Amino acid sequence: MSATREVLVAGVGMVPFAKPGKSPPYDEMGAAAIRMALADAGIDYGAVEQAYAGFVFAGSCAGQRTIYKAGMSGIPIINVNNNCSTGSSALFLARQAVASGMVECALAVGFEEMDPGPIPDAFPQRISPFADFDTACDTLVDVDLPLALRYFGGAGKAHMERYGTTLRDFAEVRAKASRHAARNPLSVFRNVMTAQDVLDAPLIWPGVMTKPMACPPTCGAAAALVVSRDFARKHGLDPKVRIAAQVMTTDHPVTLQSQDMIQLVGRDMTERASAQVYEQTGVGPEDIRVVELHDCFAHNEVVTYEGLGLCPEGGAARFIADGDNTYGGRVVTNPSGGLLSKGHPLGATGLAQCFELTHQLRGSAGGRQVEGVRHALAHNLGLGGACVVTLYEQC
Template sequence: MSQDVYVLGVGMIPFCKPGAHEPYPKMAATATRAALADAGIGYVSIQQAYVGYVYGDSTAGQRALYEVGMTGIPVVNVNNNCSTGSTALFLARQAVASGAAECVLALGFEHMSPGALGEVFKDRPSPFQWFNEATDELVISDLPLALRYFGGAGLAHMQEFGTRVETFAKIRAKASRHAANNPLALFRKVVTEEEVMASAMLWPGVMTRLMACPPTCGAAAAVVCSEDFARRHGKALAVRIRAQAMTTDRPATFEANDMREVVGFGMAREAAALVYEQAGVDPRDIDVVELHDCFAHNELVSYEALGLCPVGGAQAFVERGDNTYGGQVVTNPSGGLLSKGHPLGATGLAQCFELAHQLRGTAEARQVPGARLALQHNLGVGGACVVTLYERA
């Protein structure tokens, strides 16, 4: 049997550039304490913890949480590339839904280095080997791999549907307008479509620098619990996890000869379909979305994967303003990864933080009026995708 799971508390610290942050245990402990305070409980009430990070040594999760308390609970370290934070949330929700625990912490943090992402262990087969080989066949470029992955996905969309590079610039400009209202975002300066296009060209005709998210450091956390736990402790419940799904790659990732599949289009589409089926909702019922916009190109591709618009309809979706306030669905009111930042292990839980506040009605200047259903999409090449549907309780 499965029981309902609620988001009782969320916490997050301002994201910042590498070198401008505290050591990871301090960042993680601050976010954890904020989530506990938001939930109105002490660390002694936490029965299990799932802690996500990508760049760190084994048991860094314990090191981080020992700053908060040493209560002997199970602490599980999670590493699932850019979907790490939402994978920690997925495991925390499962623990509560199954009845294995009543109150569980999901924590994510990242201490990143400047520059493009790279592999750490070069003396063994890379988990990206097949992805790199597929990219080498489809994309001719000497750019860093992440740019080739997601720029290549955007290029595939451009070639099939005539999507203009200016459409990606519109997405980035929209992200900046949203982030201007988010005090926790790394970049809060509003930029125009023209300024995005005028930034340094990384891939001529495909991508400028402002279309890529920056390396970022930070931490975020969420406390999830059962209804019985909340009732016994006198806690009001405002946000329920209505449905959630996690998917990994299928053969089409490498066999479709399509860079959109290489970067997770199929995983995202399958996870979203499972969530909509579990919840009995239509994509057009969604009020607000936090999706994985590591590049403006992936935001556009994700509109279609999540069913927010038809395949091939993303450019028109953007041009109509259906991705912002006053349109069909507000996407990334936080500013998204493009403006808020992308500390890999924390990203999924920062998305949870934003959507919890949206459904509570406490997002202040970012508030989506009347938000009732909120969708989260967090993707990691390699690969894993977690899609979560929250509803106002």
């Protein structure tokens, strides 16, 4: 169902992302991001009617602990966990609350304080949410690596076998991320790498992946305030950005039944979510100049180019070679540096995308500014699964 009320992005906030052990505690980061978003919007916490807090690695009611540091007004606070798409899921709920007329002003905040190394199974004594996915993956991938590496490396390997994509193509994507992140003071990794640097780095999966092609565990927080047009008028606000459309999809049987690693990592969800966004707005991929997409691995960025319709199926290598994924090309992908260089604190990622694209549409992205931006697309993916695609536009 389409939203019936216009939803405006009134304020955004984001703290610098950091390596594990180098950040403040999650509640301090989240509260700081909230205060930044309130200041950016020019409103007090007392105007917020509902709040949605996204996190994966924190205890029950961590949202309350975090939000209470910004204010305690008795409002509903809902805690959200949707794997890597947690931040955008929190925003999805906040936007729905405003679009439906339930509230005039809602807060979405995402935060994560992560540990070094691969993500562990938090509850090894219980059935894994990925059990069916693991069974499907095991029939296609025979390599002893942590879960995420097998999934996304397997998808990249399938893309190479099917379309002739090369390891250098993935390296070029990773190098591009580093160049973009060098312009972003909030990114955790700002060192520029060449494609050859990426290729010469330690191997994780011979012929498929080197270490820099995988995003690092990261700590950070981001927040957004969404409001109705009536609220903006009443409070004398003049937001420059609105959410034109936002769609969340989950898996269809094809994910598990296709015997296809590209489908197993969410290609169908991405295609269906983006298609619905384009249909609802009349805006197509050819109209979009800037995209923040879920590059948890360089391999997933390549797969997502095609899933979002930025290039034809099998056309990602040409898209990369022509420079159409960066400044001077057709669409700048991940001007923030993306998950690969900016970092990927799971609960914060979708809201960090909102932060970046809001500034792109305002024309306030500084050295990262993409010229001629009227529409901006965000893609946030969580295995298990959920995919949120959001179209932001100037208003």
